[in-house]
Amino acid sequence: MVSPSDLTDSAPAPCPARPEASGPGSDDDLPRIVPRRHVGRLLAAAVALLLFAMVVTSVVRNPAFQWGVVGGYFTTAAVLDGLLLTLWLTGVVMVLGFALGVPLAVMRLSANPVLSTLSWGYVWVFRSTPLLVQLLLWFNIGALYPTLGLGIPFGPQFVTVKTVNLLGPALTAVIGLTLHEAAYAAEVVRGGILSVDAGQAEAAQALGIGRARTLRRIVVPQAMRSIVPTSGNMLIGTLKGTSIVSVLAVHDLLYSVQLIYNQTYQVIPLLLVATLWYIAVTTVLSAGQFYVERHYARGAARALPPTPVQRLRARLAAHHRSLSSLSKY
Numbered sequence: 001m002v003s004p005s006d007l008t009d010s011a012p013a014p015c016p017a018r019p020e021a022s023g024p025g026s027d028d029d030l031p032r033i034v035p036r037r038h039v040g041r042l043l044a045a046a047v048a049l050l051l052f053a054m055v056v057t058s059v060v061r062n063p064a065f066q067w068g069v070v071g072g073y074f075t076t077a078a079v080l081d082g083l084l085l086t087l088w089l090t091g092v093v094m095v096l097g098f099a100l101g102v103p104l105a106v107m108r109l110s111a112n113p114v115l116s117t118l119s120w121g122y123v124w125v126f127r128s129t130p131l132l133v134q135l136l137l138w139f140n141i142g143a144l145y146p147t148l149g150l151g152i153p154f155g156p157q158f159v160t161v162k163t164v165n166l167l168g169p170a171l172t173a174v175i176g177l178t179l180h181e182a183a184y185a186a187e188v189v190r191g192g193i194l195s196v197d198a199g200q201a202e203a204a205q206a207l208g209i210g211r212a213r214t215l216r217r218i219v220v221p222q223a224m225r226s227i228v229p230t231s232g233n234m235l236i237g238t239l240k241g242t243s244i245v246s247v248l249a250v251h252d253l254l255y256s257v258q259l260i261y262n263q264t265y266q267v268i269p270l271l272l273v274a275t276l277w278y279i280a281v282t283t284v285l286s287a288g289q290f291y292v293e294r295h296y297a298r299g300a301a302r303a304l305p306p307t308p309v310q311r312l313r314a315r316l317a318a319h320h321r322s323l324s325s326l327s328k329y
Contacts, residue, residue: 069269073260074276082256083277089173089252090239096178097238098231101185106215108190119186126183132244135176139248141167173245181238188230192223224296232289236282243274253277 059065073079107119126134142163149157167175196219204214246255253274261270294307306314 066269082253086253093177097181098185100182104186105189123183138176169248192227195226196222
């Protein structure tokens with residue numbers, strides 16, 4: 001049996017007092033951590049900047065580019081009209097392409113073998129055929145179907161119209177680009193839906209939620225994280241791909257520029273006008289794509305991806321801290 005005196009004798013001795021911060025062994029005596037100097041990285045950056053400066057100088061100072069002519073035609077009425085048509089064509093094709101691509105993706109994922117096979121066949125045909133060939137086929141559709149009619153299937157027609165009067169160059173471009181875009185949009189949407197964990201749909205089914213509502217309220221919002229980046233690339237590709245409609249004499253940006261340099265013979269400056277407009281619009285679309293991706297990234301990470309302004313501020317703050325630490329030595 002243990003006595004109270006034994007407990008008193010076995011009590012632990014009090015801990016010695018900690019030395020003051022100013023005494024020996026304090027944090028002030030520890031060596032400071034100095035950031036490592038990446039000499040190779042600095043040399044590579046210097047060489048890259050030198051090469052970039054040489055390229056910019058050669059482009060700016062080369063008189064063959066005729067930058068004065070570029071500035072004179074940059075905001076002319078013909079060029080701006082072509083730019084507006086290009087933007088309108090891009091927007092219409094993307095909206096109609098995804099409006100047709102979403103049902104095709106749902107059909108492809110359907111358990112119905114007829115719907116799945118028809119969707120697969122559509123995607124296979126339109127992805128296997130060059131876009132230029134499709135546009136030329138639609139432009140010459142009158143040779144295959146001189147008239148189009150509306151009536152009873154396999155029966156009499158109530159309304160008929162000549163194809164030549166119905167399909168002009170602009171409408172032909174919209175139809176050809178939309179059908180081509182829908183095939184790729186279907187694959188983008190299908191890939192986004194398949195990227196969502198199957199357990200999400202199984203949990204919704206266990207709760208008694210219908211298939212259509214599960215797809216609309218649970219699967220698609222999560223699939224947007226995979227759909228948006230590819231859709232943004234498709235949008236930019238469609239913007240540049242609309243230049244191919246110039247072969248149909250559609251007055252887009254490229255065709256408007258071609259009409260001007262066919263009269264003035266100033267080919268390089270007018271092509272630079274079109275190039276600069278494409279770069280400007282693509283830059284705006286890329287910025288919009290970044291913020292849309294950032295919006296749908298909520299909930300997938302602990303913190304949202306930093307914006308370019310936030311990233312620049314962080315780099316400037318890190319650079320300021322590194323300079324402050326070096327200045328102490």
